[in-house]
Amino acid sequence: MADGGAPALLAVAHGTRDPAGPATVRALLDRVRALRPSVRVAEAYGELASPSLEEAAAGLPGPAVVVPLLLARGHHALADFPSRAAGVLPDVAFARPLGPHAGLAEAAADRLAPLLRDGDAVVLGAAGTSDPAGTADVRTAARLLSRRLRRPVPYGFVAAHGPALADVVAACRRGTGRVVVASYLLAPGLFHRRMLTCGADAVAAPLGAHDAVARLVLHRYDETRTAALPQGWGIAESGGDAGGWTGSGHRLVRCRLSR
Numbered sequence: 001m002a003d004g005g006a007p008a009l010l011a012v013a014h015g016t017r018d019p020a021g022p023a024t025v026r027a028l029l030d031r032v033r034a035l036r037p038s039v040r041v042a043e044a045y046g047e048l049a050s051p052s053l054e055e056a057a058a059g060l061p062g063p064a065v066v067v068p069l070l071l072a073r074g075h076h077a078l079a080d081f082p083s084r085a086a087g088v089l090p091d092v093a094f095a096r097p098l099g100p101h102a103g104l105a106e107a108a109a110d111r112l113a114p115l116l117r118d119g120d121a122v123v124l125g126a127a128g129t130s131d132p133a134g135t136a137d138v139r140t141a142a143r144l145l146s147r148r149l150r151r152p153v154p155y156g157f158v159a160a161h162g163p164a165l166a167d168v169v170a171a172c173r174r175g176t177g178r179v180v181v182a183s184y185l186l187a188p189g190l191f192h193r194r195m196l197t198c199g200a201d202a203v204a205a206p207l208g209a210h211d212a213v214a215r216l217v218l219h220r221y222d223e224t225r226t227a228a229l230p231q232g233w234g235i236a237e238s239g240g241d242a243g244g245w246t247g248s249g250h251r252l253v254r255c256r257l258s259r
Helices: 020-035 053-058 075-086 102-112 132-149 165-173 190-195 211-227
Strands: 008-013 041-045 064-068 092-094 121-126 155-157 179-184
Touching: 008 020, 008 053, 008 075, 008 211, 020 041, 020 211, 041 053, 053 075, 064 075, 064 211, 075 092, 092 211, 102 132, 102 179, 102 211, 121 132, 121 165, 132 155, 132 179, 155 165, 165 179, 179 190
Parallel strands: 008 041, 008 064, 064 092, 121 155, 121 179
Antiparallel strands: none
8 A cells, every 4th residue: 555645656668569568667566566565656658658657647646756767868867757747747856767777787687697608798788879878878787787797798779879789799799609688678669679680699688577676766766755855755664675775876867846
């Protein structure tokens, strides 16, 4: 039962026409609810799936924290989602995107584990962005995964600007036998289908409904709620279910509270 005293968590994914995408998001949010049953968790999409951000926001009775289910900075996380939510919700704060974060590297490594052999080259595959900050975030995500796997991990994109995933896979193949792609995507859809055609020997599943991702969603919610405290929001007990992560070193992308 959600606690009426805590702000709702409005989780906003990008959206896809592939029904497997929203199904994966719903499975992830079910894990979030299981970790924090005292918080109302609402599902929404920026485009291509329903409920839309506006539809989900209109159904919330009180304050909300918008958590973008995005893995890097970009237009949707920094401008589109915040402006749209602020137009519907009178009392709202905005979290930064999920990534980059060590919890996502944990999830990516787990998705890779069934595919990975000794000596394989690993490439981090991402959607891509025209925002230099988003590219920097993916570069950091590759470093985090490299640290976890204890091997080099270059990165490549299947859309937008930056190194093309197929080119990075081809370059890695010149120096090794097999090349495996770690999917830096939250859910199935067009971008993951593109990864499957990049020429790699194997492509891992998207991060999906992984416990580390669910804990990270709550971590973003908690750090944003804490930042809103001087403006009058209370904060409920977390019960330690964010996996021991702290807000240290994480910058809040945008936090606005209007009354």
